Amino acid sequence: MFTNAIDSAWRPTDPSPVPMTAEITLRDHPDGTDYRIVVRHGDPAARARHQELGFAQGWGSVTGQLAGVAEDHR
Numbered sequence: 001m002f003t004n005a006i007d008s009a010w011r012p013t014d015p016s017p018v019p020m021t022a023e024i025t026l027r028d029h030p031d032g033t034d035y036r037i038v039v040r041h042g043d044p045a046a047r048a049r050h051q052e053l054g055f056a057q058g059w060g061s062v063t064g065q066l067a068g069v070a071e072d073h074r
Helices: 044-051 055-074
Strands: 020-029 032-041
Touching: 032 044, 032 055, 044 055
Parallel strands: none
Antiparallel strands: 020 032
16 A cells, blocks of 8 residues: 555655555456555545546556566566
């Protein structure tokens, strides 16, 4: 789990462009690995802004890159 809404000293931040907290879970799956991401935003406007910025496409790219690295190391 990680967030950009607090800094390393546990002080609140005002991250740009969108504050969020993300939880990434990796689990065994019969076909390989189950990779799940849950992202939480402070309000619907922040979620909508993140979506406008290409959030889903960005995480999709990361997922593809991670799969490529994992497959190269089998």
